[in-house]
Amino acid sequence: MKLTYQKRRSLYGYGFLAFWLVGTVVWFLYPLANSLCYSFMDVTPGQGGMEGSWVGLKNYRYIFTGDPYYTQYLTDVLQETALKTPLILVFSLFVAVLLNQKFRGRAVARAIFFLPVIIATGPVYNIINGDLAKTGTADAGQFSTLFSTDLVGELFQFLGIYGLDTRIQSGIEAVSNDIFGLVWSSGIQILMFLAALQSIPASAREAAQVEGATAWEYFWKITLPYVSPMVLACLIFTVIDSFTAPDNLVMGRVLALQGEWQYGYASAMAWVYFTIVMAALGVITMLMDQFIYYEVE
Numbered sequence: 001m002k003l004t005y006q007k008r009r010s011l012y013g014y015g016f017l018a019f020w021l022v023g024t025v026v027w028f029l030y031p032l033a034n035s036l037c038y039s040f041m042d043v044t045p046g047q048g049g050m051e052g053s054w055v056g057l058k059n060y061r062y063i064f065t066g067d068p069y070y071t072q073y074l075t076d077v078l079q080e081t082a083l084k085t086p087l088i089l090v091f092s093l094f095v096a097v098l099l100n101q102k103f104r105g106r107a108v109a110r111a112i113f114f115l116p117v118i119i120a121t122g123p124v125y126n127i128i129n130g131d132l133a134k135t136g137t138a139d140a141g142q143f144s145t146l147f148s149t150d151l152v153g154e155l156f157q158f159l160g161i162y163g164l165d166t167r168i169q170s171g172i173e174a175v176s177n178d179i180f181g182l183v184w185s186s187g188i189q190i191l192m193f194l195a196a197l198q199s200i201p202a203s204a205r206e207a208a209q210v211e212g213a214t215a216w217e218y219f220w221k222i223t224l225p226y227v228s229p230m231v232l233a234c235l236i237f238t239v240i241d242s243f244t245a246p247d248n249l250v251m252g253r254v255l256a257l258q259g260e261w262q263y264g265y266a267s268a269m270a271w272v273y274f275t276i277v278m279a280a281l282g283v284i285t286m287l288m289d290q291f292i293y294y295e296v297e
Contacts, residue, residue, distance in 0.1 A: 039268035045261055052264065059268035070269060073249035074276070081242040084182065088238050089231065092186045096193030097223070110194070114187050185241065189234040196230035197223065228292045235288060236281055243277050 003011070039059055041052035063070050099110050200222065208218045244251065250273050257266035 035267045036271065038264050039271050041264045043263040043267075055264070059265045060272065062265065063269055063272055067269075069253055070250070073253055074273070077243065077248055077250050078280075081239060084185075085235065085238050085242065088182055088186050088189060089234055091182060092189035092234060093193050093227070093231075095186065096190050096197055097219070099190070100194060100197045113183075113190050185238070188237060188241075192230050192234050192237075193227060196227040200226045232285065232288045232292055235284060239281060239284065240277070243273075 038052065040054060040056060042055045042058075043052040045051070095113060099106060099113065204222050204226070205218070208222055213221065242248075250269075254266050254270050254273070257269065
């Protein structure tokens with residue numbers, strides 16, 4: 001049977017995709033469907049596999065009416081994500097603009113900011129961030145004192161600022177004391193912004209120079225509109241990365257319940273969390289889409 005060159009190329013593509021499709025069905029979609037079924041069941045380990053009895057929406061009702069931790073953990077995660085996401089985006093764009101300039105050691109600087117992406121493992125992050133109790137080290141106070149110091153609290157005390165609103169002070173301290181965490185979470189975003197900055201046509205810069213635009217005007221009129229699609233991509237990535245972080249309280253609660261063999265309740269909790277994450281991403285996408293500049297040919 002003779003096939004045209006175009007059809008042969010299509011078959012080659014399907015052949016390569018077949019491995020991914022099989023893996024997706026066997027190791028993703030099938031466990032995902034099982035998890036959804038478990039969320040409506042009371043599942044216990046038995047001989048030869050899991051045994052469960054149908055309980056309907058009991059697990060979902062208990063999440064919001066009986067669980068003493070889930071609602072509070074979910075609120076904390078949402079607040080932390082809403083607070084840190086804009087900071088990560090602004091910091092990433094700022095660093096990307098700097099790294100896009102021509103200066104000595106630019107390649108080394110780019111490698112340094114991208115280094116956390118390569119070594120971003122749980123134990124490494126805990127050691128550098130001073131949380132050595134999770135790594136089995138006896139004395140956690142010998143390392144990373146710079147990142148665990150209450151700089152803002154000491155600054156307020158030095159300046160004699162007292163009586164500041166507790167929520168405002170707590171928010172400022174939470175951000176400032178986790179400066180390293182913000183830098184650590186910005187590697188991918190910096191790389192994405194760099195790619196967007198390098199795609200800005202040279203004609204746009206030349207036109208701005210001819211018109212006498214300042215660097216400030218060039219950023220707001222040229223740079224930001226061109227990188228705005230990547231802002232949305234980085235925003236979605238940052239939100240998902242925050243919701244799935246290793247130190248996420250909700251994820252920790254789900255894994256703890258799995259360790260206690262409460263698979264049905266843990267699955268229901270995970271599906272509620274997944275639904276909330278997808279709803280948040282949908283709202284963010286709709287809001288941000290109004291501010292994105294799409295280049296039309």
